[in-house]
Amino acid sequence: MLRLALLLPFLGLLWLPFYDRIEPSFLGFPFFYWYQLAWVPLTSLLVLLVWKKGARS
Amino acid sequence: MTAQAPGPAALVVFILFFAATILLGSTVNWWRAHRPAHGADKSEEWGLGGRQFGTWVTWFLVGGDFYTAYTVIAVPALVYATGAFGFFALPYTIIVYPFVFLIMPILWRIAHDGGHATAADIVRARFGSRPLELAIACSGLVAVMPYIALQLIGIRTVIASLGLPGEIPLIVAFVSLAAYTWLGGLHAPALTAFIKDIMIYIAVLAAVTVIPLHLGGYAAMFATAAAHLPRPQGNHALMAGQAVPYATLALSSALAAFLYPHTLTGVLAARSADTIRKNAVMLPAYTLLLGLIAMLGLMAHAAGIVTTHSSSVVPMLFLAIFPDWFSGFCFAAIAVGALVPAAVMAIGAANLVTRNIVTGRGNDVGAARIVAFGVKLGALACVLFLNAQFAIDLQLLGGLWILQTFPALVLGLTRIRFPARAMLLGWAIGTVFGTYLCFQDGLKPTHVLALGGVHQAVSTGLLALLVNIGVVAVATLLVPRRRTETTQPV
Numbered sequence: 001m002l003r004l005a006l007l008l009p010f011l012g013l014l015w016l017p018f019y020d021r022i023e024p025s026f027l028g029f030p031f032f033y034w035y036q037l038a039w040v041p042l043t044s045l046l047v048l049l050v051w052k053k054g055a056r057s
Numbered sequence: 058m059t060a061q062a063p064g065p066a067a068l069v070v071f072i073l074f075f076a077a078t079i080l081l082g083s084t085v086n087w088w089r090a091h092r093p094a095h096g097a098d099k100s101e102e103w104g105l106g107g108r109q110f111g112t113w114v115t116w117f118l119v120g121g122d123f124y125t126a127y128t129v130i131a132v133p134a135l136v137y138a139t140g141a142f143g144f145f146a147l148p149y150t151i152i153v154y155p156f157v158f159l160i161m162p163i164l165w166r167i168a169h170d171g172g173h174a175t176a177a178d179i180v181r182a183r184f185g186s187r188p189l190e191l192a193i194a195c196s197g198l199v200a201v202m203p204y205i206a207l208q209l210i211g212i213r214t215v216i217a218s219l220g221l222p223g224e225i226p227l228i229v230a231f232v233s234l235a236a237y238t239w240l241g242g243l244h245a246p247a248l249t250a251f252i253k254d255i256m257i258y259i260a261v262l263a264a265v266t267v268i269p270l271h272l273g274g275y276a277a278m279f280a281t282a283a284a285h286l287p288r289p290q291g292n293h294a295l296m297a298g299q300a301v302p303y304a305t306l307a308l309s310s311a312l313a314a315f316l317y318p319h320t321l322t323g324v325l326a327a328r329s330a331d332t333i334r335k336n337a338v339m340l341p342a343y344t345l346l347l348g349l350i351a352m353l354g355l356m357a358h359a360a361g362i363v364t365t366h367s368s369s370v371v372p373m374l375f376l377a378i379f380p381d382w383f384s385g386f387c388f389a390a391i392a393v394g395a396l397v398p399a400a401v402m403a404i405g406a407a408n409l410v411t412r413n414i415v416t417g418r419g420n421d422v423g424a425a426r427i428v429a430f431g432v433k434l435g436a437l438a439c440v441l442f443l444n445a446q447f448a449i450d451l452q453l454l455g456g457l458w459i460l461q462t463f464p465a466l467v468l469g470l471t472r473i474r475f476p477a478r479a480m481l482l483g484w485a486i487g488t489v490f491g492t493y494l495c496f497q498d499g500l501k502p503t504h505v506l507a508l509g510g511v512h513q514a515v516s517t518g519l520l521a522l523l524v525n526i527g528v529v530a531v532a533t534l535l536v537p538r539r540r541t542e543t544t545q546p547v
Contacts, residue, residue: 006155013148014308016300021292028276032294036147037348043151044341047158051334 002050009043063381068219070385071392078252078393079233082245082400103242103422104408105174106326112335114247118401119323119336120343121250123314124150126211126395127204129257129350133374134367136354140286141294144351148307150344153314158337161315162330163470169325175405176321176466177413183469186477192484193462194413197318200455201402204319205436206448208399210368213440215388218372224441230392231437238400238433239426243326246400253397256390258346260375264356264387265349268378272359282355298514302503305516313460313518318405319398399436403429450500457495457518461487464522464529479532487525491517 012018019035026034101107110118128146136143164179173179177194181187209227216226237245272278289296295303314320327333357370360377364370371391375384407429415424439448465480494504494517503514 003159006159009152009155010308013152014304016295016304020295020300022294023292025276025279028274028279030279030294032141033144033279033348033352036144036151037345039148039151040341040344040348043154044338047154047334048338051158051338 002053005046005050008046009039013039063219063376063384066380066382067376067385067388068221070382071215071219071389074256074386074389075233075392078249078389078396079237081252082237082249082396083240085241085244085248101174104404104425105322106243106247108169108326109328110247110326110332111328112332112339114250115323115327115332115336116339117250117254118243118247118326118397119320120340121246121253121394121397122319122323122401123340123398124343124347125204125208125398126391126393127207127398128347129261129391129394130211130214130368130371131207132347132351133354133357133371136351137357137362137370138354138367140282140296140355141289142296142299142303143354144348145303145307146310146351147344147348148304149310149314150347151341152307153311154337154341156311157315157324157340158334160467160470161324161333161337164321164466165325165327165330165333174322174325174408175318175412176316176462177409180462180465180469181413184465184475184477184480186481189465189477189481189484190413192481193465194409196458196462196484196488197316197409198406198414199451200459201318201406202432202436203439203448203451203455204317205399205402205406205433206439207452208395208402209436209440210445210448211395212392214368215372215391218369218376219385219388227437227440231433234396234399234403235430235433237396238403238429241400242422243322243401243404246397246404247326249393250397253390253393256386257394260387260390261346261350261353263383264353264375264378268353268356268360268374271378272356278356278359281359285358302514302516305519306502309460309516309519309522310456312463312522313456316459316462316466317402318409319402322401322405322408399433403432406432453500453502454492454495456502457491457521458488460518460522461491461525464526468526468529473533475529475533476536479529479536482532483525483527483529486528487521490524491521494520 013036019032021032022030024031029037132143132146167173167179167182171178171182173182175194176197177190180193181190209231212230213227216230241248269275269278272281287296315324324333327336353371353374357374360374362370362373362377364373372388375387379387407425410428411425461484464475464483468475469480495501498504498517502517504517504520505512505514
């Protein structure tokens with residue numbers, strides 16, 4: 001069941017209405033760019049979480 | 058802006074780094090500390106590095122061969138030409154990792170236990186069908202050939218930016234690549250991937266810190282770039298109608314990415330399934346880099362670079378901003394960045410030919426070397442005698458073709474017993490349908506669907522894959538099963 005968490009990056013990145021916008025910008029980066037860049041470490045963490053939790057159970 | 062001719066410093070630094078890398082890669086087998094312990098299977102040593110690559114080597118190797126030199130040239134070029142739309146490479150290279158994490162350790166396990174080195178090997182073992190094996194092998198081969206040609210074009214682009222005209226530099230680059238693969242096998246790119254990646258990291262990190270400083274910070278950079286590009290409506294980042302192509306291209310690219318012979322070779326050469334899982338966590342570091350590389354396309358606008366030849370955007374930007382010697386260093390990083398994937402691609406292609414297409418000599422490393430050489434020669438001929446656009450078009454079609462191997466390779470892992478004939482039929486119809494659509498649309502990656510009066514562009518590869526899977530599903534229900542092809546153990 002935990003593996004379903006791996007669907008989150010697909011939802012977050014393939015549904016464009018979530019992030020096809022300029023504002024609010026962050027450190028000079030429009031929302032469109034920093035939102036997608038933020039998914040990089042987030043996805044990494046999700047995969048790590050699913051792997052470690054899955055291995056324990 | 059006209060192309061500035063860099064001074065001799067650029068050329069000297071370029072040659073120094075490029076030659077050192079070639080030398081190091083070619084001689085890898087003479088000084089590598091642990092020689093093949095078993096010594097029995099030379100072909101596995103040459104073609105898969107003896108399946109002994111640990112976490113770090115795999116990270117550098119897969120990173121070096123998935124994020125190619127062509128990426129460094131082509132992604133910023135697309136961003137330069139289309140603005141935000143070009144960033145679809147970013148979601149693509151993020152969602153690919155959950156997929157890698159779930160699927161690739163299973164494929165690695167099957168390949169390891171069965172002694173397989175290619176996708177077609179795995180499919181043959183699963184379905185016991187020679188025609189299906191051939192279909193998968195041919196898709197892989199034709200998909201990877203234009204990719205090699207694009208790497209050579211990447212090398213040619215930077216050499217041309219150094220002010221060296223003509224085809225001689227390209228031939229020199231080709232000979233270097235050939236020697237390097239012939240002598241080093243998969244160990245050559247595995248080793249030089251370290252050098253390539255460190256060089257690329259230095260070049261890109263310097264670019265994304267120094268260039269915005271020149272241009273007055275990121276906010277100013279984005280604002281200036283936006284003024285040079287078509288303006289989307291309201292608060293949107295993408296133009297109207299670009300959202301669906303953006304998402305579907307990201308998805309189809311992500312599903313196709315690790316079906317290619319070169320990426321799969323990198324994965325199968327890992328030491329263990331956990332090596333791959335660790336890499337699914339660590340490889341996104343390159344995606345961060347890719348996001349920054351993509352921004353070079355926007356920075357070029359902000360730096361006032363004007364060109365119709367968008368693939369020279371990155372070299373022009375470097376020459377405009379950096380001192381000559383550092384431009385030379387960056388160009389060497391790109392050229393070495395082309396060698397690593399081109400070598401892995403040629404090895405992946407050679408594995409396919411010797412193991413799946415011309416069978417019976419699977420363990421002959423000499424044959425694999427000759428095939429790898431032939432494949433590269435073909436790519437060189439393509440670049441020299443046909444135009445570069447041909448390689449680019451063929452690479453687009455290759456992405457579509459390789460995606461049609463998804464059902465056999467990935468759906469074949471599920472508990473559902475698909476008959477080989479159903480898989481073959483789906484592959485054939487998906488490939489023909491997708492190729493037809495692509496030609497109808499003038500070799501564009503998206504096809505416009507008219508659904509209930511709404512016109513929407515969608516990734517053609519994804520459409521073809523849906524047709525493919527639909528055919529497989531229907532045929533699985535209709536085709537009477539034969540015992541022999543459904544009871545093959547995995």
